[in-house]
Amino acid sequence: MRYIKADNDLWIRLGGISLLWLLDVYSYGLFARPLNFTTLKYSAEFLVLSTATWEVIRWILLWLRRRYPHLSQTRTRILISLPLCWLTSILIDWADMKVVNSTAYHVAYPIEAFINSIPNALLFSGLIIGIQEAVYYFNRLLKSEKEAEILKKENLQTQLDSLKQQVNPHFLFNSLNTLSYLIGDDTEKAEEFLDELCKVYRYLLRSNEHELTDLSTELQFIRSYFHLLKTRYGDNIQLNLAIEPPYETYLLPSLTLQLLIENAVKHNVIDKTQPLTINVMTQSEARLIVKNNLQKKPQQLPSTQIGLRNIATKFRLLNQGDILVDETPDEFVVTIPLIAAGNPLVHS
Structure with a gap:
């Protein structure tokens, strides 16, 4: 099994984490609240939560790419990653809310928040998978085109070598x-x-x-x-x-x-x-x-x-x-x- 290295995706990770953070901030209406210590605490929590969600799901996707690295296996990779990442996202959300409630970091999350996190986790995990897989597919496609061009040149060279032998x-x-x-x-x-x-x-x-x-x-x-x-x-x-x-x-x-x-x-x-x-x-x-x-x-x-x-x-x-x-x-x-x-x- 070939090992597929992680792409140099620093800017994608920073952009994706920022996008998740903005969605969390927007969904809790922090933009409409005055800037104070409470909103800063929520913002910091959402930043940690967004980073953890993105990075853990990214790690899962990298692991799946090592097992199913080829373009022909994209469908298999997505079908496995979607439920796995959805469950992971739910667990991260619940862990965050449990920590907040147990430490009284801010107002405790009600049981409804735990229930609402289930569909929200599907949205966020689907968004992360979509972005990551689109970038991965595009990079692999470019690589395949380059390899096809190289192979074409190698075939031409082999034909020339073969003609020389003939x-x-x-x-x-x-x-x-x-x-x-x-x-x-x-x-x-x-x-x-x-x-x-x-x-x-x-x-x-x-x-x-x-x-x-x-x-x-x-x-x-x-x-x-x-x-x-x-x-x-x-x-x-x-x-x-x-x-x-x-x-x-x-x-x-x-x-x-x-x-x-x-x-x-x-x-x-x-x-x-x-x-x-x-x-x-x-x-x-x-x-x-x-x-x-x-x-x-x-x-x-x-x-x-x-x-x-x-x-x-x-x-x-x-x-x-x-x-x-x-x-x-x-x-x-x-x-x-x-x-x-x-x-x-x-x-x-």
Whole structure:
């Protein structure tokens, strides 16, 4: 559950408390009374009462926002907050009147005042909820629009990156070299390699059409992609898949696994004495782990981690939290959240 911080609403709080105070002052007709010690006492009481009511109800609303933070949950949040805040407002009013009556702060409140506070509490709590929720909805709407714009830019960048991969001369050169060698050495393997190469490029061309893909489809692509790597590196590279069937329908951004496997191949030594092993597995709570044994290439340029940053940004904008990257002397591990199909919170 994501924690939603309170907005910087100091001016709204001051304005709202002032409004409640003015309504109390008006309802007791203090404006029509002469300014004296008694009216000042009433005014001070109403200021404390208004502040307590606003702040307690505000705290309740913040608590509900932590449990129901998204715009799609606004109706649920209001339906829960209205009776809860109404009851809270009644209790605050009654506590105030009890204190006044027990301390003889001013003329005691009659029983009718306790009864009349029930509908008045509904009015005040509804007013506070309306103001607070309107401001919260407006701020969340602005934030959602900004995130949608950022996500749109990220999608464009991902498409550009994908296009670069599609026409990557180095990748294509290596693939064609391998194919050329196989044609002269093993025609059957050459046909198999060409078939997998076509699957890889077909998936790359279609990946721009969908922001998310299910894990099962991504794994089919990875098997074809890894076949190309396996043909090139032989037994010097291994891929182990341990995917629990229930998670195959879960979603993740297209090409996520390809980027992570490509990073492992790009930054590690791969030979007979130092084979590279890549493990892809699911974990409880819908987590996907991609890890490989770490054997960094000597004298390589520092990694820019652009691929990891792009993946992390996309998951964050999809309201799925952060990916976890853990590097030890022996392993490099990336943990990403899988997204349940039909998750209504992905675009909220």
